[in-house]
Amino acid sequence: MTNRLSPFLIAMMALGFVFLYAPIVSVVVYSFNASRLVTVWAGFSLRWYGALFENEAIGRAALVSLEVALIAATGALVLGTLVAYALARFRRFTGRTLFAAMATAPLVMPDVIAGLSLLLLFVALEQATGWPQGRGILTIAIAHITLGIAFVAVVVEARLSSFDRSLEEAALDLGATPAKVFFVITLPLIAPALAAGWLLALTLSLDDLVIASFTAGPASTTLPMVVYSSVRLGVSPQINALATLILIAVTVLVASASRLLRAKNT
Amino acid sequence: MSKRFAASGPAAVDGVSVEIERGEFFVLLGPSGCGKTTLLRMLAGLEAPDRGRIVIDGADMAGVPPYRRPVNIMFQSYALFPHMNVARNVSFGLRQERLGREEVAGRVAAMLELVKMTDFAERPPGSLSGGERQRVALARALVKEPKLLLLDEPLTALDRKLREETRFELKRIHRRVGITFVMVTHDQEEAMSMATRIAVMRDGRIEQMGAPEAVYERPANRFVAGFLGAVNLFEGKVADVGDGWLWVETDVGRLAVTHAPLALGTDVALAVRPEKVRLATIPTQSSLNSLPGILRTIAYRGEASSFEIELASGRLVRATLPNLGDGIGFAPGSQIWLAFEPDAARVLQS
Numbered sequence: 231m232t233n234r235l236s237p238f239l240i241a242m243m244a245l246g247f248v249f250l251y252a253p254i255v256s257v258v259v260y261s262f263n264a265s266r267l268v269t270v271w272a273g274f275s276l277r278w279y280g281a282l283f284e285n286e287a288i289g290r291a292a293l294v295s296l297e298v299a300l301i302a303a304t305g306a307l308v309l310g311t312l313v314a315y316a317l318a319r320f321r322r323f324t325g326r327t328l329f330a331a332m333a334t335a336p337l338v339m340p341d342v343i344a345g346l347s348l349l350l351l352f353v354a355l356e357q358a359t360g361w362p363q364g365r366g367i368l369t370i371a372i373a374h375i376t377l378g379i380a381f382v383a384v385v386v387e388a389r390l391s392s393f394d395r396s397l398e399e400a401a402l403d404l405g406a407t408p409a410k411v412f413f414v415i416t417l418p419l420i421a422p423a424l425a426a427g428w429l430l431a432l433t434l435s436l437d438d439l440v441i442a443s444f445t446a447g448p449a450s451t452t453l454p455m456v457v458y459s460s461v462r463l464g465v466s467p468q469i470n471a472l473a474t475l476i477l478i479a480v481t482v483l484v485a486s487a488s489r490l491l492r493a494k495n496t
Numbered sequence: 497m498s499k500r501f502a503a504s505g506p507a508a509v510d511g512v513s514v515e516i517e518r519g520e521f522f523v524l525l526g527p528s529g530c531g532k533t534t535l536l537r538m539l540a541g542l543e544a545p546d547r548g549r550i551v552i553d554g555a556d557m558a559g560v561p562p563y564r565r566p567v568n569i570m571f572q573s574y575a576l577f578p579h580m581n582v583a584r585n586v587s588f589g590l591r592q593e594r595l596g597r598e599e600v601a602g603r604v605a606a607m608l609e610l611v612k613m614t615d616f617a618e619r620p621p622g623s624l625s626g627g628e629r630q631r632v633a634l635a636r637a638l639v640k641e642p643k644l645l646l647l648d649e650p651l652t653a654l655d656r657k658l659r660e661e662t663r664f665e666l667k668r669i670h671r672r673v674g675i676t677f678v679m680v681t682h683d684q685e686e687a688m689s690m691a692t693r694i695a696v697m698r699d700g701r702i703e704q705m706g707a708p709e710a711v712y713e714r715p716a717n718r719f720v721a722g723f724l725g726a727v728n729l730f731e732g733k734v735a736d737v738g739d740g741w742l743w744v745e746t747d748v749g750r751l752a753v754t755h756a757p758l759a760l761g762t763d764v765a766l767a768v769r770p771e772k773v774r775l776a777t778i779p780t781q782s783s784l785n786s787l788p789g790i791l792r793t794i795a796y797r798g799e800a801s802s803f804e805i806e807l808a809s810g811r812l813v814r815a816t817l818p819n820l821g822d823g824i825g826f827a828p829g830s831q832i833w834l835a836f837e838p839d840a841a842r843v844l845q846s
Binding site for chain 1: 540541542561562563564565567568569571572573575577578579588589592593636637640
């Protein structure tokens, strides 16, 4: 047996990569285009990046996105960790299977359905209780929390399941109170998974268009929504520049999340 | 120190009652799932007994959480904290007591010295070998000077050679610190070589308790006889009493054993350890229990050899002879006579 790849395999792999990444590469390349036309190359330039930073609408949307993402990631972290704790530590309780399925359902739930149902919920809630008042950053963040919980729960549960319980018992046995054990032993050891879950939730929130569109109000346009609506009016190379920046940000976040998860802790 | 116990659950631990003296090296021995680890965890407070109580040094431990018990446990997995170095691991217990910085440092240093790990103080546990981790775990559990040290299969994770060295090391440390040790193991050799007293457990109950010699030489029943070392069992009925011997009719013939107060016709089993069986190439006239057979297998083990002899009835008997350097002198397939003294057989009724 040899490890050499046949020309056929190499060709297939190359085709696969071209299919996946050629569109992205072209977006990045044309973000440095001097021409106003997205399809005609007229030399290297950073003018669209300059224009992007002067574009107030995009700047505002970026801040909204960031605010939503920070709230959503943090909320999802807390709730997702509680879900993971219940799933990993309480191996048998009534309705566990249902609970596990419901907690992770958003992973496969179509965004349109999730967005629509949340919108209907918010509207009904407002009519019944007066809260939340209208749609805005808060409602988008709540919607993103429901999505992020699933991701955080999956990541953190994996970590907790492989966690040696006798570490906690040893600390308890050596005189640490249960609360102290949690903060001195458990938390530091699952911290990488918590950070990774938080980063994933952050990325998801920054990326989301569909759910945000359903649950957003007039004053809370997120960055993906700005991109989408401006593309419909005609593609500006500014959007290429913005896409490139988002791409970089998301790549950094996801890469650090997977790095944290891989980091050995023994 | 006394500990009374009568705990819980139909399965795990069932009506066990033990009293352990101060300074003892007490070993709970049994196959996996016999409840020995559950018993240990109840002593540590990690598990609560359904019934019964634990008394340590006169104090009832009911409702006392693990972090307030004068008991420390060393886990089978060692459970060293991966995010702390060796010295921080060992000092963890003392830091919970709010002792002065200097006292903590002094006691940690003394403890690392005791387990010969002084040079490793700054290392993370992940960089240590199995034997080194084991010693750090021991130091961490001992540094608080508990009244009771619990060891859960402390040697199982080590390879064979290291395991044997560590037995002596543990005994040395036990003598030095004078703390009561309670160890759980499924390894009968380990139990016998280390314990001052052994409790053999099965299905949550203690089958027999006593000094290693007593349990090995005078097993109370078939389970204990078979679990502690190898044994040949001859089933039979008491057939005759006379001449100071008890005669038992077995499937291999009539055998004589030391007199025991048993009625004629009682069902008994004779347990004979392989090392008490003698072998000869000619019939031994002097012995009461002499049986002819064919030597089937010889297993050379270095310090001794094990033999399997097939008797006329077809059953196999095991014998062990030390290697004295003069050759064995037996060949597989040859006619052989085996014999054992009446007092070498233990009469079992259950």
